Amino acid sequence: MLTEANTCRTYVLPKLYAAGWNDDQISEQKSFTDGRIIVVGATARRGPQKRADYLLRYRLNLMLAVVEAKAAYKKSRDGLQQAKEYARILDLQFAYATNGHGIVEHDFLTGRETDLDTFPFPQDLERPLVWHWLQAPQTRECINRHATGTSPTMKKISQGPVMAIPFPSSLPLSQQRCFVAELDALQAKVDALKRLQAETAAELDALRPSIIDRAFKGAL
Numbered sequence: 001m002l003t004e005a006n007t008c009r010t011y012v013l014p015k016l017y018a019a020g021w022n023d024d025q026i027s028e029q030k031s032f033t034d035g036r037i038i039v040v041g042a043t044a045r046r047g048p049q050k051r052a053d054y055l056l057r058y059r060l061n062l063m064l065a066v067v068e069a070k071a072a073y074k075k076s077r078d079g080l081q082q083a084k085e086y087a088r089i090l091d092l093q094f095a096y097a098t099n100g101h102g103i104v105e106h107d108f109l110t111g112r113e114t115d116l117d118t119f120p121f122p123q124d125l126e127r128p129l130v131w132h133w134l135q136a137p138q139t140r141e142c143i144n145r146h147a148t149g150t151s152p153t154m155k156k157i158s159q160g161p162v163m164a165i166p167f168p169s170s171l172p173l174s175q176q177r178c179f180v181a182e183l184d185a186l187q188a189k190v191d192a193l194k195r196l197q198a199e200t201a202a203e204l205d206a207l208r209p210s211i212i213d214r215a216f217k218g219a220l
Helices: 004-018 080-090 127-135 137-146 159-163 173-216
Strands: 026-031 037-040 043-046 051-059 062-069 094-098 103-107 112-116
Touching: 004 026, 004 051, 004 062, 004 094, 051 080, 062 080, 080 094, 080 103, 127 137, 137 159
Parallel strands: 062 094
Antiparallel strands: 026 051, 037 043, 051 062, 094 103, 103 112
């Protein structure tokens, strides 16, 4: 029977590698608290530290998710509450529980829980905030400044300048949620206005022949 440690080595870590995570992005058996201080009489000691099976980061200063693994004979979601607790403490958007076979994802931004067969790619977890950030005027100006080539639509930019683009990596999750939700709402309004504009233009195009015909007939 596989233990939790064997499950991690045999199934969980290979699944993370298969999804594109590398050793620089994976912290294994990572303690992130010092442990509660317990006072007994005149002495004090530290309680157990909180330790995540895996912490996933997009880059050194941008942590994204916590993974809690249980032994392969247990259910995939058995560690979900623990993973969610750790994610709340660390202010992370994603919490994952796995038994090495099935994976359960909890997204604190949407409140959704999803059963997965594989872990998401690193860039998939950062996408909502990154997408909006890449549309920001200051980010576009930075990209345009480093882009090369003569084509107005297919310019090139190397990895170095892309990785050096300023990014609000210290933005708390609560602010990320507000930031993304507000921009998504604004984008929805813009999309609705574009649809209305297109529908109005189509109606005007349909009316134009009859208006021209009436004008030539002096019926206007």
